[in-house]
Amino acid sequence: MTENTVTATADVLKGLDAWKSLPIKQQPAWPDAAVLDAVTAELAKLPPLVFAGEVDQLKDRLARVARGDAFLLQGGDCAETFDGATADKIRNRVKTILQMAVVLTYGAAMPVVKMGRMAGQFAKPRSSDSETRDGVTLPAYRGDIVNGYDFTEESRTADPHRIVQGYHTAASTLNLIRAFTQGGFADLREVHSWNKGFAENPANKRYEQLAKDIDRAIKFMAAAGADFESLKTVEFYSSHEGLLMDYERPMTRIDSRTGNPYNTSAHFLWIGERTRDLDGAHIDFFSRIQNPIGVKLGPKTTGDDVKKLIDILDPNREPGRLTFITRMGAGVIRDALPPLLEVVRDSDALPVWVTDPMHGNGITTPNGYKTRRFDDVVDEVKGFFEAHRQVGTFPGGIHVELTGDDVTECLGGSEMIDEETLASRYESLCDPRLNHKQSLELAFLVAEEIASGN
Ligand code: TRP
Ligand code: MN
DSSP: OOHHHHHHHHHHHHHHTGGGGSOOOSOOOOSOHHHHHHHHHHHHHSOOSSOHHHHHHHHHHHHHHHTTSOEEEEEEOSSOOSTTOOHHHHHHHHHHHHHHHHHHHHHHTSOEEEEESOSSOOOOOOSSSEEEETTEEEEOOOOTTTOOSSSSHHHHSOOTHHHHHHHHHHHHHHHHHHHHHHSSTTOHHHHHHHHHHHHHSGGGGGGHHHHHHHHHHHHHHHHTTOOOGGGTOOOEEEEEEOOOHHHHTTTEEEOTTTOOEEETTOSEEEEOGGGOOTTSHHHHHHHTSOSOEEEEEOTTOOHHHHHHHHHHHOTTOOTTSEEEEEOOOTTTHHHHHHHHHHHHHTSSOOOEEEEOOSTTOEEEOTTSOEEEBHHHHHHHHHHHHHHHHHHTOOOOEEEEEBOSSOOOOSBBTTTTBOHHHHGGGOOOSSSOOBOHHHHHHHHHHHHHHHHHHO
8 A cells, every 4th residue: 555545545434424523313323332332342343244346337327217217116114223134124125125026127127236224224313312101201213233122121121232133133134135036036037027916916906917017028039039138137235324323434435446435334324304404414424335225305495406506415426426315204295395306307416206105104093003004105106206207307216114924004005904904904103104015006007007108
């Protein structure tokens, strides 16, 4: 190493700690600084979960989305849990995303970039630091990487050791994802055969035609002897909200090849609506790493906010670097999104636009369940496509909270889950997720939407 690169690296490292002197939100109160220091030092020595080459490859894939040549599908739990990192649950979630991806690939006639809210989605922002039940006030649950969900003092006290447990849980999750997506499980023909069951169900009659069309395309390929390697595996990327700085910073490493910092905890990180203050810690930190970055935009976002975010997070105007994930609400998106799209269309930036049709559509039922109506989710997705059609920009993808299991957390869908039914299998510790069938149905609806715009 020359003296110059040594100084350059020292500067980069210094920059990576600049967030420490900036205003910061949504971090836990760790009880013991010495334990925290020991844990973060340990984490900094553990192997990376993803490597720089993969991260660069994802950026290239997202650049294609930005240009309108590919589509992004991002999905997974609102909050992963340590207990939930089982083979069955991970398999079902990967399976659901792959099933959706086949339908979308056909509908869009474009490659679909597949990304899980998986292998690290353990930290949650909360509206309040504490929670009171029957006169007892305890710290709010901030996700398994910080504290436990049980409402006891012991469980709710932030425990730094959970950070290392989060790392190991992410590592084993990602290991299984890699096995599934490279080892034969993700074969296009296999994945399509799972979808046939869905479309043959009388409740899903309206998707039968699309499923039949895909079937013919696959039979055509088989008849023509098309048997490419690429039919057997998929690229699958990991992502989570970049929230807990005591996890994100130690997982950020200098790439020996380029001298640039990469966050090796996931391929893609997004910054939440609550922590995207322009002069705050999160924006500063994530502006300095090489990974593709997402930012959530709520209904109050202004064109000026968007321009400033672009300047800070994508100063080189690199397609694929920046993704805006809008979460406006079905009733608002048709008014709130077009002005933002216009500002960006008329600028020199080319971010990816993704719709999160979940977070703007939360309701609480009279019997006390936090839920979302499937119809509202679909309506926000439609509004997203309409807004892009109107402005002439590219609707790049969808970001959904889903599980591969048959839970009952969102209302509606072809199984017509109603308020009574919610109680039967409501398992989320956080936001309500689309279940397996609702996720597939959404994919069919989005595929129809894209195909009609083509
Ligand atoms: N490799 C291709 C892709 O990722 C085709 C493919 C294989 C595929 N298995 C799949 C597509 C499962 C969607 C779902 O697009
Ligand atoms: Mn959520």
